[in-house]
Amino acid sequence: xxxxxxxxxxxxxSNKTNVKVDALTMYFKNASPEDKVWTIAILSHRRPPRxxxxxxxxxxxxxxxxxxxxxxxxxxxxxxxxxxxxALIIPTTKEHSDKSLTEYLQEIIALKKKSDAEKKEYLHQxxxxxxxxxxxxxxxxxxxxxxxxxxxxxxxxxxxxxxxVDEDALAxxxxxxxxPNTITFQELILDEKNSDYLSKPYPFYLAYPIEGEVDNLGxxxxxxxxxxxxxxxxxxxxxESEIYVWSRGEELVTDKYPEFxxxxxxxPDGTVIDAEILAFPEGEIGTFNDLQTRIGRKTISxxxxxxxxxxxxxxxxxxWEGQDIRNLPYAERRLLLEQLYDSIKDxxxxxxxxxxxxxxxxxxxxxxRMRAREMKSxxxxxxxxxxxxxxxxxxxDWWKWKIEPLVIDAVLTYAMRGHGRRxxxxxxxxxxxxxxxxxxxxxxxxxxxxxxxxxxxxxxxVDDFIKKNTLERFGPVRSVTPQLVFxxxxxGIALSKRHKSGVATRFPRILRWRHDKKIDEANSIExxxxxxx
Amino acid sequence: MKIPLLAFNDKGxxxxxxxxxxxxxxxxxxAIITHGHADHSRWGHQNYITHHTNIPIIRxxxxxxxxxxxxxxxxxxxxxxxxxLHPAGxxxxxxxxxxxxxxxxxxxxxxxxxxxxxxxxxxEVVKCDTFITECTFGLPAFNWTPQAEVIxxxxxxxxxxxxxxxxSILFGYSLGKAQRLLKYLDTxxxxxxxxxxxxxxxxxxxxxxxxxxxxxxxxxxKKEDLLGNMVLAPPSAHGSIWIRKMTPFVTGSASGWMAxxxxxxRRAIDKGFVLSDHCDWYSLLDSIKATGxxxxxxxxxxxDIFSKYLRELGYDARTEKTQYEGEAAEMEKDEKEAxxxxxxxxLISENNEL
Numbered sequence: 001x002x003x004x005x006x007x008x009x010x011x012x013x014s015n016k017t018n019v020k021v022d023a024l025t026m027y028f029k030n031a032s033p034e035d036k037v038w039t040i041a042i043l044s045h046r047r048p049p050r051x052x053x054x055x056x057x058x059x060x061x062x063x064x065x066x067x068x069x070x071x072x073x074x075x076x077x078x079x080x081x082x083x084x085x086x087a088l089i090i091p092t093t094k095e096h097s098d099k100s101l102t103e104y105l106q107e108i109i110a111l112k113k114k115s116d117a118e119k120k121e122y123l124h125q126x127x128x129x130x131x132x133x134x135x136x137x138x139x140x141x142x143x144x145x146x147x148x149x150x151x152x153x154x155x156x157x158x159x160x161x162x163x164x165v166d167e168d169a170l171a172x173x174x175x176x177x178x179x180p181n182t183i184t185f186q187e188l189i190l191d192e193k194n195s196d197y198l199s200k201p202y203p204f205y206l207a208y209p210i211e212g213e214v215d216n217l218g219x220x221x222x223x224x225x226x227x228x229x230x231x232x233x234x235x236x237x238x239x240e241s242e243i244y245v246w247s248r249g250e251e252l253v254t255d256k257y258p259e260f261x262x263x264x265x266x267x268p269d270g271t272v273i274d275a276e277i278l279a280f281p282e283g284e285i286g287t288f289n290d291l292q293t294r295i296g297r298k299t300i301s302x303x304x305x306x307x308x309x310x311x312x313x314x315x316x317x318x319x320w321e322g323q324d325i326r327n328l329p330y331a332e333r334r335l336l337l338e339q340l341y342d343s344i345k346d347x348x349x350x351x352x353x354x355x356x357x358x359x360x361x362x363x364x365x366x367x368x369r370m371r372a373r374e375m376k377s378x379x380x381x382x383x384x385x386x387x388x389x390x391x392x393x394x395x396x397d398w399w400k401w402k403i404e405p406l407v408i409d410a411v412l413t414y415a416m417r418g419h420g421r422r423x424x425x426x427x428x429x430x431x432x433x434x435x436x437x438x439x440x441x442x443x444x445x446x447x448x449x450x451x452x453x454x455x456x457x458x459x460x461x462v463d464d465f466i467k468k469n470t471l472e473r474f475g476p477v478r479s480v481t482p483q484l485v486f487x488x489x490x491x492g493i494a495l496s497k498r499h500k501s502g503v504a505t506r507f508p509r510i511l512r513w514r515h516d517k518k519i520d521e522a523n524s525i526e527x528x529x530x531x532x533x
Numbered sequence: 534m535k536i537p538l539l540a541f542n543d544k545g546x547x548x549x550x551x552x553x554x555x556x557x558x559x560x561x562x563x564a565i566i567t568h569g570h571a572d573h574s575r576w577g578h579q580n581y582i583t584h585h586t587n588i589p590i591i592r593x594x595x596x597x598x599x600x601x602x603x604x605x606x607x608x609x610x611x612x613x614x615x616x617x618l619h620p621a622g623x624x625x626x627x628x629x630x631x632x633x634x635x636x637x638x639x640x641x642x643x644x645x646x647x648x649x650x651x652x653x654x655x656x657e658v659v660k661c662d663t664f665i666t667e668c669t670f671g672l673p674a675f676n677w678t679p680q681a682e683v684i685x686x687x688x689x690x691x692x693x694x695x696x697x698x699x700x701s702i703l704f705g706y707s708l709g710k711a712q713r714l715l716k717y718l719d720t721x722x723x724x725x726x727x728x729x730x731x732x733x734x735x736x737x738x739x740x741x742x743x744x745x746x747x748x749x750x751x752x753x754x755k756k757e758d759l760l761g762n763m764v765l766a767p768p769s770a771h772g773s774i775w776i777r778k779m780t781p782f783v784t785g786s787a788s789g790w791m792a793x794x795x796x797x798x799r800r801a802i803d804k805g806f807v808l809s810d811h812c813d814w815y816s817l818l819d820s821i822k823a824t825g826x827x828x829x830x831x832x833x834x835x836x837d838i839f840s841k842y843l844r845e846l847g848y849d850a851r852t853e854k855t856q857y858e859g860e861a862a863e864m865e866k867d868e869k870e871a872x873x874x875x876x877x878x879x880l881i882s883e884n885n886e887l
Contacts, residue, residue, distance in 0.1 A: 012794065012798075013797070013804060013805070014803060015801055015803075065673055067673050067842075068842070071673060074672070075672050075673055075674045078672060078674070079674055079795075080793075081794070081795070084793070088673075088676070088792065089673045089674055091676070092676075425799065
């Protein structure tokens with residue numbers, strides 16, 4: 001645990017990629033095989049299930065700190081991270097612990113089944129045996145997320161250096177379902193054939209936003225153009241008469257989308273499809289908002305299934321007849337995909353093709369992009385015809401060219417402290433637009449929350465304003481004097497019963513601070529609604 | 534209604550009986566000053582009274598002012614009100630102000646810390662009825678490690694950076710923190726360079742404290758000279774061109790705020806050292822208890838939370854709004870200045886050559 005905590009501290013305290021990679025490489029070279037497997041698991045967000053809920057965690061931590069619960073909560077709002085708060089308020093003792101990371105994780109896994117009294121005793125004992133930073137890491141392992149600015153890609157690079165295994169091959173080995181508690185380092189990293197091959201997805205290839213002018217990309221005939229769909233990026237695997245659907249977050253979501261069950265039998269075994277999952281209510285592409293009604297659900301009711309069915313909008317094929325064909329040129333893979341689609345399109349309404357738009361000039365491409373809202377897309381995807389399917393985000397072969405966001409000027413009305421590097425600063429904002437109420441008076445109605453888009457310097461100025469212009473406090477939230485106007489950009493818009501304004505926006509973010517505008521110059525809910533096509 | 538011995542008005546903390554203000558933030562006739570930080574010792578008062586070791590500091594900052602120096606524990610009477618200054622342990626020359634009238638005793642802490650830093654006169658407990666305290670770090674999340682441990686962390690960090698052939702740049706407020714760091718930096722590791730603001734303030738304090746030698750970074754300083762050595766700089770220098778010219782370097786910051794991971798990451802500093810000139814949670818509670826005071830007034834910091842907790846402990850505690858800013862201001866304000874600095878590089882080099 002000491003070495004792991006030291007690693008996390010180093011990773012957490014540097015902004016420099018090479019420092020992080022070096023620290024990880026050193027760690028992998030020296031750690032035990034079991035600790036390595038767990039480190040890989042934690043850094044790729046494979047955590048043991050949470051053994052204690054956060055309410056109990058707070059109460060038990062508080063007992064050691066000997067403070068009232070409200071004071072703990074206030075501290076938490078200011079620190080901005082639960083594990084960090086717990087680590088800070090518990091006194092450090094002279095004790096120490098030499099247990100390994102693996103031992104800790106095995107204990108944490110076993111803890112889930114224990115009684116509350118046993119859980120509390122275990123936590124108290126270990127909190128007091130660890131130093132501040134170890135206590136923080138230990139608590140993070142229990143609460144879940146360890147966000148320390150290390151991407152899976154960075155971790156893979158370090159592991160590749162330490163073990164002298166090809167980085168892309170490694171990325172593939174680390175995909176999919178594997179259990180750090182049962183798999184050995186040998187099986188996971190070093191063995192040629194992985195035991196969980198059947199359900200294993202390929203690493204996704206991700207596009208970069210286009211830079212500069214589109215005609216810099218050369219001859220338009222070298223490119224395939226398709227619309228960029230606004231759903232969930234997914235990989236559908238059909239092997240040995242089983243189907244596995246993975247989301248881009250490497251979550252197995254097969255059971256959430258029963259629509260795709262009957263692809264088995266229609267699509268031959270040994271096929272892997274790269275596609276977007278889209279809501280498809282009333283026989284046409286829905287909004288992301290529609291899809292959201294399906295995402296969180298584990299069990300899907302018959303009525304929801306009827307109201308908001310989903311489809312697979314397929315754009316690439318990565319495996320065919322059991323062969324990894326990612327090295328074939330995109331154009332050839334597309335032909336295979338289109339043939340597959342033609343052969344099954346009459347047999348299922350749930351498998352659809354993301355059509356290639358045939359365009360011969362960049363002017364046509366530019367015009368097609370303008371049609372994005374009409375097509376219910378976010379913009380265009382440009383893929384080079386001769387490109388292989390690469391691993392991760394790599395520049396050059398795939399570009400995304402999104403449409404300009406919709407914009408509206410809104411008034412800052414509520415603020416909350418941020419998390420992580422923004423803790424202790426008010427950076428999470430709620431924005432409102434004007435609406436005329438039943439008495440004919442103009443009032444501000446909340447329409448969106450946003451917490452990105454300003455520079456650190458601007459955030460500090462807004463933070464300063466908020467601290468000086470607080471009207472009321474509601475726990476971590478403050479209402480502020482309506483005075484500041486911001487231009488808010490968003491990708492999509494739909495009517496919503498869940499929102500007070502009656503409208504839901506997609507990806508709202510701050511575009512700029514409108515110093516030049518007074519609050520009565522901000523837009524109204526009516527203006528917003530008029531944007532719904 | 535009885536007039537309180539000390540009242541809070543729009544100019545500062547006012548003793549009507551003596552017609553004297555404590556650390557006023559607007560110009561007044563008579564001001565008793567706790568210490569030299571800008572939010573406590575402001576420009577424009579007719580008469581300043583302060584501890585004599587603070588005189589060179591405020592003269593350096595405010596220029597020619599009319600100031601009277603006092604000794605620790607020396608009682609001076611103004612219109613039947615007895616005043617005396619007692620060490621606050623915050624920085625060199627920092628005092629608490631004791632005010633007594635008709636058997637009633639109030640103490641105003643200004644800023645304070647109870648740990649002996651070895652350069653400021655150590656904090657002294659002063660018994661009182663009403664204790665006006667800061668609570669910059671009045672949250673249970675703040676628990677300082679002893680200075681000796683933090684200092685050895687800093688020296689180890691410096692030695693590691695030197696081994697990698699990098700310059701260490703350590704940020705600390707130019708009055709107080711910078712000298713506290715300077716005093717304990719291990720000159721066996723390398724030379725200590727300073728930013729102009731720190732060099733000047735340190736020179737003011739050298740007659741009172743034995744500091745290691747320092748070298749001012751000037752336009753003529755070559756970055757090769759700095760490699761492996763230490764540069765002490767105010768937080769405002771962070772991100773400036775002045776700093777960027779020192780590549781390759783590693784940055785560190787010494788502040789109580791470094792207890793929060795977010796605070797360090799937000800400032801994009803490589804290494805945070807939790808070292809504060811203010812009390813942590815337990816030393817606030819302990820020092821309040823030690824004064825024997827029943828009434829507590831919280832002036833700056835997490836005042837609402839802290840005074841609510843004090844009330845739960847049975848104190849008659851309340852918050853008064855002041856314009857003191859504590860360590861928060863020392864960090865944040867310096868950062869705001871830093872943004873200006875980036876565009877006005879000439880200003881920095883000029884400052885540096887003062």
